[in-house]
Amino acid sequence: MIKKRAKKRTQEYKKHVGQVPGTLVYTGKKSDKEFQVECFDYTKESAEETILLNIEEAASYKETDSVTWINIDGLKHTKKIESIGKQYDLHPLVLEDIVNTSQRPKIDEYEDYLFVVLKMLYYDKDEKIVVEQVSIVLGKNYVLTFQESEDDVFSIIRERIRLGNGRIRGLKSDYLMYALIDAVVDHYFHIIETLGNKIEDLETELFAGNARDNINIEVQQLKREILKVRRAIFPLREIINRIEKGEHQLIFKRTITYYRDIYDHLIQVSENIDIYREMIWSLMDMYMTTISNRMNEVMKVLTIMSSIFIPLSFLAGLYGMNFKYMPELEYRYGYFVLLGVMLILFISLLFYFKRKKWI
Structure with missing residues (x-):
């Protein structure tokens, strides 16, 4: 199993070897997903929701007075993503990072836009953590988001735009980016809560002395899940910290307070991750102690x-x-x-x- 995973990582790495910088090479696993462009164009008074059938239509929203959120699903279609990049004057390295799904969360500042990469986490139907990369481009009056598939945690943002709830339709694109990042971070709490319940259940089982034979496998799986979540969350703190302390023209002072709130949430999530990480190590020690006690009973x-x-x-x-x-x-x-x-x-x-x- 370890050799197979190492082989996959090697194959992903080889895709980039020898390529010209800025070459779009998709490294994800959802190559069967269709390309879809979802567009929300809104002002304080009204909102329009459309599915763009022609990729060239996206260019018409670049210089509007309204705020536009264009959500692109399907990173496999690199030619179409390259076309959108040309329409919005995105740097080739930005496009390369968008389709490289193993990209570490980061923020790049350009003169006319901000580029943010973060990881979206959610559970699938088999109760396994899905890590999906979300790339966000913040412009003067627009926000572009790039995802591998249509599954995301932004449904509540769509509803707020449709119904005009909250401040989202009364503020600029920097608040829209805040709302999207906040939706991702809020979903981290659901992941953390589920992990905490799993750890507590295993801890109770071990304390009761009813440890199953395969409980060590469950503990190892939980350990891998926590490390996966930790790799996704910790770099995001640096991103929000830079936004909060930066003075980019696209981030208004009135929005900084909201980003500071995200940072506080990330601190809370990070502390919980560290606590659960220690608890996992304790569970492993407890499991080994239980096995040792069983052996001692037999020897006795x-x-x-x-x-x-x-x-x-x-x-x-x-x-x-x-x-x-x-x-x-x-x-x-x-x-x-x-x-x-x-x-x-x-x-x-x-x-x-x-x-x-x-x-």
Whole structure:
């Protein structure tokens, strides 16, 4: 299994070897997803929602007075993403990072736009954590988001735009980017809560002494999930910190407070991750202790059985010797007396071990 994962990582790395910087090479696994461009164009008074059938239509929203959110699904279609990049004057390295789904979360500042990469986390139907890369381009009056598929955590943002709830339609594109990042971070709490429940259930099971044979596999899976979440969350703190302390023209002062709130949430999530990470290590130690205790119980039973039969074996061996002159051998009831002595020894030892609470 380890060799297979290493081989996959090597193949992903080879896709970039020898390529010209700025070459679009998709490294994800969702190559069967269709290309879709979803567009929300809104002002304080109204909102329009459309699905763009022609990729060239996206260019018409670049210089509007309204705020536009264009959500692109399907990173496999690099030619169409390159076309959008040309329409919005995106740097080739930005486009390269968009289709490279193994990109570490980061922020790049350009004169006319900001480029942010972060990881969106959610559980699939099999209760496995899905890590999907979301790339955000913030412009003066627009926000572009790039995803691998249509599954995301932005449904609540769509509803707020449609219904005009909250401040989102009354503020600029920097607030829209805040709302999108905040939706991703809020979903981190759901991931953390689920992980915490799993850890507590395993901890309760181990404390009760009812550990299953495959519980070590579950602990290892939880450990990998926590490391996966940690790799996604920790770099985002640096991104929000740069936005909060930066003075980019696209981020207005009134919005900085909201980004500061995201940073506080990330600190809380990070602390929980560290706590759960320590708990996982404790679970591994607890599991090993449980296994050791089981082994000790087995050894204890075997030791008690050996202690009981050692004197009985001694007596049996003593009177099994082939000496001619052994007085007890001529005794008529010698055999029954020996059996009686052995029975008394057996019962006495059992009583002694019971009194000592060894059995």
